[in-house]
Amino acid sequence: MSKNSRLVYSTDGGRVSEKPQNTEAPTGDGIVRIQRSSKGRGGKTVSVITGVPLVGDELKSLTKKLKQVCGTGGAVKEGNIEIQGDHRDTLKATLEKLDYTVKLAGG
Template sequence: MQDSKLVYSTDTGRISESKTPQARSVSKDGVVRITRETKGRKGKGVSIVTGLGMDETALKALCTELKKKCGCGGAVKEGTIEVQTDDRDKLKTLLEGKGFTVKLAGG
């Protein structure tokens, strides 16, 4: 057998392999939201940026820029950017400078 990874279904026959699309965080109203989260982080605050609607490479580039400007760490997880800072106002001004409409969500 040439291709040993074939998958068959009794209903439709051969099922082609499809790549799952990358997770994206897209807001319905086009607004980028910055929330603060401490849950599961031993009281340390993390700002989470959602609703950007960019592909993963663009998110990583934006995350790197935000981390450099804020002087902190961070990561891209499941289509959102996590920045290890409580300074949401600084993140808001940086994102507004990029042309995004930004709201501070949560307390």
Template sequence: MQNSNLVYSTDGGKIEQAKAQSTRSVNKDGIVRIHRETKGRKGKGVSIVEGLDKEPAELKTLCKTLKQKCGCGGAVKNGTIEVQTDDREKLRTLLQDAGFTVKIAGG
């Protein structure tokens, strides 16, 4: 079964082709960045891993590995990995061991 991404438009009842959304988060310099975010999460902090040029299936397996090693939850959203931990140093070490160039972004 093939997904054709057709969307119904109320403007005259036409069927239009949906715009393809990129699910990859890629930085131009090739560096993976880890930053902390609490906005919209009721004060709970999560670490966001951006800049991984991987397919969604590969991101999912990497996310699973990071969650197991950190002992926390997380998810893959819009080409980024969200891990429910404040321990960015541990994430950095794990990603460097996996062969990525990693920087901690933000304060």
């Protein structure tokens, strides 16, 4: 490649994979917090669960169970669980049955 040319496209790198998954459980105060949020979602409300000491497939499995309990959709984003709609009370009761210390955060 010459010094003055600009690289437009290259296949040297092959497929670029997603961010590497964190294999360590997040460290915190051991309290799972549930808050309601609608920022950046076009006015749609979601319940955001933070502080869950799980990673990878365990976190996805818990998310699936919570989505089934609430009867709605959701996802894992950046280590947090997002459940569509305001289901904080239902989520709190479910997580407490699973022996987590839970607090409702925010308004």
